[in-house]
Amino acid sequence: MSSLTNTQHFDKDAAIGVFDSGIGGLSVLKHLRAQLPKEKWLYIADSDYTPYGEKSDEEIIARCIKITDFFIAQNIKALVVACNTATAAAAAVLRQRYPELILVAMEPGLKPAALHSQSKVVGVLATQSTLRSNKFKLLQQTLSQETQVQFIPQACVGLVNEIEKGNLAANEIIELIHRYVPPLLAQNVDHLVLGCTHYPFVAHIIEKLIVETLGTAHNVKLIDTGEAVARRLAHLLETKKLLGSSGENEVLARATGSTSTLQLALSFVMDTTDVLAQSVSL
Secondary structure (H helix, E strand, C coil), rough: CCCCCCCCCCCCCEEEEEEEECCCCHHHHHHHHHCCCCCCCCEEECCCCCCCCCCCCCHHHHHHHHHHHHHHHCCCCCEECHHHHHHHHHHHHHHCCCCCEEEECCCCCCHHHHHHCCCCEEEEEEEEHHHHHHHHHHHHHHHHHHCCCCCEEECCCCCCHHHHCCCCCCCCHHHHHHHHCCCHHHHCCCCCCCCCCCCHHHHHHHHHHHHHHHHCCCCCEEECCHHHHHHHHHHHHHCCCCCCCCCCCCCCEEEEEHHHHHHHHHCCCCCCCCCCCCCCCC
């Protein structure tokens, strides 16, 4: 077992670890690279175990510890848990286990949606695991009491699996979005929270459906929290005097399963096709 001690020292030019159950975390990495262009990144897609949203908390925690131990062995200086499901199940465990490590995790964008909602009705698209987590339920309850906003959660069963196949124009993806989104629109939501990092990959399909349903003058806004995560990481690195200076935004990409979808999805975040996705055993 890898661990950190209270005397752990970090190299400001070390890489930053980012992981997700699959390619979804690349939607976060896109914001990270834009915010922090002098860093080096090590990305892991745990594709052998995707989707996390259909696994138990115990299974998810075990995977998150395994991956974090691998990152620690690579001498990373910070970690981004770029997965809402992993955050809900394991972020607290990881923070307790690695107290000296800068760790930034996802949080569904309920707060910004609630603060800006005019209709006081917000839809939340997420995995089953995220929606059933105590972390999500507590956040929803607290914000509802503070803002009088009604949150309507929608578990998008099967959507991560289809996105992981890499064909974002697949009929299966369109059918699932047409199953899950219209019931929320019918309840007068004016914000849709993308509560899974895979979902920004299909935001264009969701936007198209909203226009088809409500017209071009619709007031429904999609909330993606990747940018907020990037700002948070930048702030913590600056506070700890660990901002990189020699990195060139390079990315090392690894997958625990097939690398084909990860290779294809890298074009979503990279301005070059030179990055080669490789396999890793974890």
